Amino acid sequence: MILNKHYEVGRTEIQLSVLIARGANLAVFRTTPGREIDVSKSKNAIMEEAKENGPRWIGGVEPPTALLTATGIQILEIECREQPGRLRELIHAYRNDSEIRAELMKLRQLARREGPVLFIGMGASYCSSFSASVLLESHGRLSFSADAGEWLHYAQPAWKDTAVSMLLTASGESAELVELFRAGTNIPLGLICNNTNSACWRLAEHRLPVLAGPEYGNATKTYTNTAAAAIVLASEMLELPWQEDAERAVEVYACSLDRIFALRDALEGFCRGAANIEIIGRGAAYGGAMMSALCIREMSGFRAAAHTGAGFKHGPNLDVDGTHVAIIFAIGRAASLGLKLSDECIRRGGRVVLVSAEDRPPAERLLPIRVDAVPEPWEGISALLVPQALTLAMVERSGCRLPPRFQYGPMEQ
Numbered sequence: 001m002i003l004n005k006h007y008e009v010g011r012t013e014i015q016l017s018v019l020i021a022r023g024a025n026l027a028v029f030r031t032t033p034g035r036e037i038d039v040s041k042s043k044n045a046i047m048e049e050a051k052e053n054g055p056r057w058i059g060g061v062e063p064p065t066a067l068l069t070a071t072g073i074q075i076l077e078i079e080c081r082e083q084p085g086r087l088r089e090l091i092h093a094y095r096n097d098s099e100i101r102a103e104l105m106k107l108r109q110l111a112r113r114e115g116p117v118l119f120i121g122m123g124a125s126y127c128s129s130f131s132a133s134v135l136l137e138s139h140g141r142l143s144f145s146a147d148a149g150e151w152l153h154y155a156q157p158a159w160k161d162t163a164v165s166m167l168l169t170a171s172g173e174s175a176e177l178v179e180l181f182r183a184g185t186n187i188p189l190g191l192i193c194n195n196t197n198s199a200c201w202r203l204a205e206h207r208l209p210v211l212a213g214p215e216y217g218n219a220t221k222t223y224t225n226t227a228a229a230a231i232v233l234a235s236e237m238l239e240l241p242w243q244e245d246a247e248r249a250v251e252v253y254a255c256s257l258d259r260i261f262a263l264r265d266a267l268e269g270f271c272r273g274a275a276n277i278e279i280i281g282r283g284a285a286y287g288g289a290m291m292s293a294l295c296i297r298e299m300s301g302f303r304a305a306a307h308t309g310a311g312f313k314h315g316p317n318l319d320v321d322g323t324h325v326a327i328i329f330a331i332g333r334a335a336s337l338g339l340k341l342s343d344e345c346i347r348r349g350g351r352v353v354l355v356s357a358e359d360r361p362p363a364e365r366l367l368p369i370r371v372d373a374v375p376e377p378w379e380g381i382s383a384l385l386v387p388q389a390l391t392l393a394m395v396e397r398s399g400c401r402l403p404p405r406f407q408y409g410p411m412e413q
Helices: 016-021 043-053 065-069 072-096 098-111 123-138 148-161 175-183 199-203 221-238 243-261 264-271 284-300 309-313 332-347 385-398
Strands: 006-009 012-015 028-032 035-038 117-121 143-147 164-169 189-193 207-209 276-281 304-308 324-330 351-356 366-370
Touching: 072 098, 072 221, 072 243, 072 385, 098 164, 098 189, 098 207, 098 221, 117 123, 117 148, 117 175, 117 221, 123 143, 123 164, 123 221, 123 284, 143 148, 148 175, 164 175, 164 221, 175 189, 175 199, 189 199, 189 221, 207 221, 221 243, 221 284, 243 385, 264 351, 264 366, 264 385, 276 284, 276 309, 284 304, 284 324, 284 385, 304 309, 309 332, 324 332, 324 385, 332 351, 351 385
Parallel strands: 117 143, 117 164, 164 189, 189 207, 276 304, 276 324, 324 351, 351 366
Antiparallel strands: 006 012, 028 035
């Protein structure tokens, strides 16, 4: 089978028809310079296994055969560069699709009940929920983001006091989320999910699609689209217009991606040699900071951690020295506090990648990166471009720790 699909993604060029025609069967990745390890089965082995056991394709969709030969580095860049287009598709659907509009109206009605609005997820889905809960809280509607595992085991007795709970999951198969749907039969629940063939999708009464398409690497487009879907839902709950803000956010994202990804070698060089990288954000950008740390750790194996601005200032900044790199999101209503924290880190001898809406001159321990301003809380999406670019450069230099995944494995707590 030959698929004439062509990707040009920066330095990574994949001609899918050529990959198949040349018979490239194995994907490899580099853990250390000069050492290659096979991390995938052959295409035939994967297909045979799926035939015997029944395929559980990512997103419920069988991948193009040629993508089975792509490396983790190639998949990361392809999926990062798909993000603006996927965001546009979601915004168009949430504005125009009658079924989605009907679900949004039903969820708006549920949110009028007494009690807080919860957004419950794990991993990248949990990170994406902050954009919605922060938007609701900033307009006077009590809302929280909760980790699904913690809520399942510790908070169920309080569940009856909530207005509505939105469960967020890319796969729709995570054991904790499935169990929450089974446990919450008498609780108003909604779902934001990227897999319409999943267990969660079948269990949910009120369902919103993520529309990110199958994702085979680290969460990139599922994070951005889930955050966007949650922002639109929160806006509908508040009866706020969102279309112009969404269009502005996508415009900034699309116009910034190539420019920022072109700076990735400079980013990696600036951060090289650090003992650790900490990402600091406030509001919706805290969710972006959490997702950024997850992306760096999963793809490169390098230790990264996320903090709120206040959380970092009251403790972790005390050990800042020449081995430390902070990526600080100085964006949104608290941008001035980010700038202040940047100055403090530099005074202590640390290095700072400063993400802000203004052009600033670089210095020995300061690398400023401009990301144009977007309406709140869309900065939870736009801020992610800089850590994604850094991650890509890190794995291009030192190897990718996370091989592409084409089928769901066992879903266990």
